[in-house]
Amino acid sequence: MGFVLKVMGFLGWALLSLIAIVPVVAARHRPWSHSKKVNISEEDLVTELAGQPKVEFSHYAGYVTVNEKHGRALFYWFYEASSHPEEKPLVLWLNGGPGCSSVGYGATQEIGPFTVDTDGSGLKLNPYSWNRAKDTYIFLHKWFNKFPTYRHRSFYIAGESYAGKYVPELAELIYDMNKHPSLHINLKGFLLGNPETSDADDWRGMVDYAWSHAVISDETHKIIKESCNFDKGDPWSNDSCSQAVDELLNQYKEIDIYSLYTSVCTNSTSSNDGSMQVMYNSKSKMMPRIMGGYDPCLDDYAKTFYNRPDVQKALHVSDDLHLKNWSICNYKIFREWSESRPSIVPIYKKLIAAGLRIWVYSGDTDGRVPVLSTRYSLGALELPITRAWRPWYHQKQVGGWFQEYEGLTFATFRGAGHAVPTFKPSESLALFASFLAGESMPSER
Structure with missing residues (x-):
């Protein structure tokens, strides 16, 4: 396969890899006096990650400054391919949220080479590893300067959930900027899983799916169909629609909305900010944000592991300053997020036409x-x-x-x-x- 790059950014976290996978993680504001300007990738080589099994590939982690005036940087974690890395394409992985970690989710629970032990003390190999848009674009340019041997590799973007909105937006930005005489990114395409795409159709699908899978009653389904106009973007525009939609969301609080037929974690230490937390308000024009994913207990394992000072030091996260209370999602971003196009369908049409x-x-x-x-x-x-x-x-x-x-x-x-x-x-x-x-x-x- 290739390399994966995960970048943790303001919008969410990402993973970069070859394949290479690169996760991009949340934006971090660094003291300007501590900023580093060394474009040598070896300074980001991860060598002493706690509990890491022996592997035959290299991986790198660190920050790339995307706004020097404000000292804003994006964190990345980059895995080389496990074989023939010099021949593989480059893939950027982004999780959703908005504001959730591509390290906590993508790298740790889904496509990365390591998964966290259930006690958060170490790592084990994953045999199935997949070894804001302007900020992310700037990040990519500077990342390619840090790793110049990958500048001309075939480049793909992948992600899931809310990344369904900003992966196509980033792809469109790259496509448009490639027309100008600057660094050319060899973008070939993108891959999206369970993506938010069009608010109106996402709502209709969510309602019809809940009804067809016996989560809501015939009566609730009928009220929503008759009283809600999702094309206007506000399900709480009238009392009948609002009450019926609230009933749908309340039923989903009883199970895992992300996995209808599996058990929920009943001993999670993250119960106050667990996967069933629903955030919306009557003034919002967005789909409701519902945190988390499959098995909230997995989130606990990641939180324990990535809050360890030795892990943060190994990943070059904190400039030797222990970052306390890292969480898998940034709830401030999550609650306050408002920048969202109602539909990404026009971008699909544009990029399909572009080949x-x-x-x-x-x-x-x-x-x-x-x-x-x-x-x-x-x-x-x-x-x-x-x-x-x-x-x-x-x-x-x-x-x-x-x-x-x-x-x-x-x-x-x-x-x-x-x-x-x-x-x-x-x-x-x-x-x-x-x-x-x-x-x-x-x-x-």
Whole structure:
């Protein structure tokens, strides 16, 4: 595969890798007097990460300053490919939220090479590792200066959930800026899982999915259908709609909205900010923000591990100053986030016409951004079908279904929740490999 780069930024956290995966993490304001200007990647080499198993690849972590005036920087974690890294494409991974960590989620629970032990004391190998937009764009330019050997690699962006909004926005920015005589980024396409795409269609899909999966009653479903106009962007615009939508959200508080058929963590130390926390208000024009993902207990393990001073030092996070109370999501960003286009569909149309490779996938047991939301949103593109709906296979079993359109591939994962690689690691790795190779999903056993 390639390298992965994870960048933790204001919008969320990211992961950069070769594949290389790079997660980008939340923006950090650093004292200007402490800023470093050394563009040598070896200073970011991770050498003494607590509990790390022996590996044959190098990985790097550190900060890239994106606003010198205010001392704002983005944190990244970069994994080289486990074999032949000099031949692999580069992939940027971004988690959603907004304001949630690509390290805490993507790197630790989904696609990174390590997962955290249940007591938060160490790491174990993941056998299925996938070894704000202007700030992120600036970050990429400066990151390529730090790692110049990767400047001309094929570059892809991947992400899930709320990244469905800002991954296409970043791809559009790169595409537009590539027309100017500056550093050219060899963008080839993007891959999105259970992505927020169009607020109106996301709402309709969420409601219809909850009804079709017996989360809400016929009566609640009927009231929402008759009284809510999601195209206007405000489900709380009248009392009937507001009460019915609140009933839907209240029912989802009883289970894991991200994984309808799995148990919830009943002993989580993060119960006050756990996955069922719903944030919205009557003045908001956005979809309600619902924190967390599959198994809130996984969040606890990550929180314990990344709050360790020795781990922070190994990842070059804190300039030898222990950062206390790191959490998997930045709740201030989460609560106050308001910058959101109601629909990304126009960007899809633009980038499809530009010839980028675009794949979208959905875990079919996710209630937060369910498969129906994605189907409704993609339906608005009205793309010609080039290969009809059919199952795809992994290890002789049906992994899900897929359909190919002119310029876009859509696939489902059978029995997977919101964070698909957590539920179906082997299957998601197979899809990722097909995406990078530009090949169809296997349609024969």
